[in-house]
Amino acid sequence: MSRNGKWIKILFIGAGLMLLLYGLFLRTSNLLTEPYWMDEGYTINAVLSYAEGHISGISAVLDSGQNYECLLYCFPTARIANLFGFNQFSFRIISVLFGLISILALYYVSRKLFDKKIALLTAFFMNFSYFQIAWSMQARWYTMFTAFFWLATLFFLKSLESFEVKNKNRAWFVVLTIIFTILTIMSQKIGIVLPIFFVGYLIFISIKNKKIHPKISILISAVIILLTYLIDIWSGQNLFSNFIQKINFNYNLPYYLSFFLREYLVFIPFVIYAIIENKKHTWFLTGIFLAYLIPLSFLTNIVHYRYMFHVTPFFFILGSVGLIEALKNIKWQNKYKNIIGLSLFTISFFVSGAGILIPQDRYSLEADDPTKLGGRPSYAYTPQPDWNTAYGFIKININENDLIISSHPHFNKIFLGESGYWIRYDYLGIDNRAQWSKNDKEFYVGAKIIDDLNELKGITTNQHGYIIFDYMASDGKIPADITQYIDRNLELVFYKKDNGYSEVWVYRF
Secondary structure, three states: OOHHHHHHHHHHHHHHHHHHHHHHHHHHOOOOOOOOOHHHHHHHHHHHHHHOOOEEOOEEEOOOOOEEEOHHHHHHHHHHHHHHOOOHHHHHHHHHHHHHHHHHHHHHHHHHHOOHHHHHHHHHHHHHEHHHHHHHOOOOOHHHHHHHHHHHHHHHHHHHHHHHHOOOOHHHHHHHHHHHHHHHHHHOHHHHHHHHHHHHHHHHHHHHOOOOOHHHHHHHHHHHHHHHHHHHHHHOOOHHHHHHHOOOOOOOHHHHHHHHHHHOOOOHHHHHHHHHHOOOOHHHHHHHHHHHHHHHHHOOOOOOHHHHHHHOHHHHHHHHHHHHHHHHHOOOOOOOHHHHHHHHHHHHHHHOOOEOOOOOOOOOOOOOOHHHOOOOOOOOOOOOOOHHHHHHHHHHHOOOOOEEEEOOOHHHHHHHOOOOEEEOOOOOOOOOHHHHEEOOEEOOOOOEEEOOHHHHHHHHHHOOEEEEEEHHHHOOOOOHHHHHHHHHHOEEEEEEEEEOOEEEEEEEO
């Protein structure tokens, strides 16, 4: 390599590191001030159990006596919290780090599938993506899952190539594929779809291309399936049997399509263009995307956009492929054509809100806007009421013998150090309240259960304390007679609304 070539490489690496550092800045600027959202409370509650040594096998044993499997995220987070304190930084920093690892993983996947130019564009969009930044700031395992998912995909692709060219390192690539596939499944249960996709793709290419002998394809597929099944049994999750039992045919596709059209609109025309052009590997990525979109759209009655978060880089990769291909095919004789085209697209990326350059005070997570639903009967949302401020109000004003009744009693434990009371309802809103309790104790922290209005009346009439609940709990989940009684007979002392689905109320009795 010439001296100029070395300097260009150094400058390239330096620019990449600067962008990553700025990505780190965007992901940590409000890490200590962004309030916890509902599911973060479940993670933190499990972290506390791991930190206290309440462990059974690989699972945390919650105060209720129930097991909560969160080993890959919660166990190291507990160690960090023991060193740096039990605060938002400690609970969220692993998510931040894996958000950055995801960028690197997608860079190498894109480079493997296409070229360095596509890889750089993909990494750039990942670095500044609104949702990539927003989810990197949550005490949940979504960025960890994303990183492991794409690392498993990377080594799967390397394994395929190594068998085609008879690379002597192919055994290592297979081992790394298996390791990261296992880590993918352990970090998020829906990772079970990935090895199934790998098996299907192996069989497909062995038949179509005949570059890999069918016997080798079948052998590798059998090993993947067997190891996946053994991990499933060993972890006690029984994902295969649970998945079959929980299949519930529904039609949720319009929810996901409308969400993607809204949030990734600037990429979608170029994704379609890349697929139409039938560039090499576009159908591999499309297959990964559809492997999750189809089951979530037709085999469950729950709509959670965050369950598609790990495959949304599909838009960044194929969007970049389509963009570069479109610029090649534009018949405009101008040597700055590519620079102008890329600049205009980048501006659209930021102006549309798909990307951000300046840290936000609050990040709204993946959700529909209830004021713009159209003809759909309901909407999907990630509730983000300001639990921190609401519980801060209670903590300042609560007296020694006051009771605390909450729609999410795991926050009682986190903010007040006690489990308190829980008004029984189904967290998912599908009328299966029994699954959230055992031995008349709430599932997560063992809160005492209030079963009906008469029981609530008895407590609020004879004792003093606070009731705290959010919009999600009151949105057809807590019985209407209870919420009406609270509103009409108790004193509202705190209320905060951040958006149409993120509200929290505190009443005093």
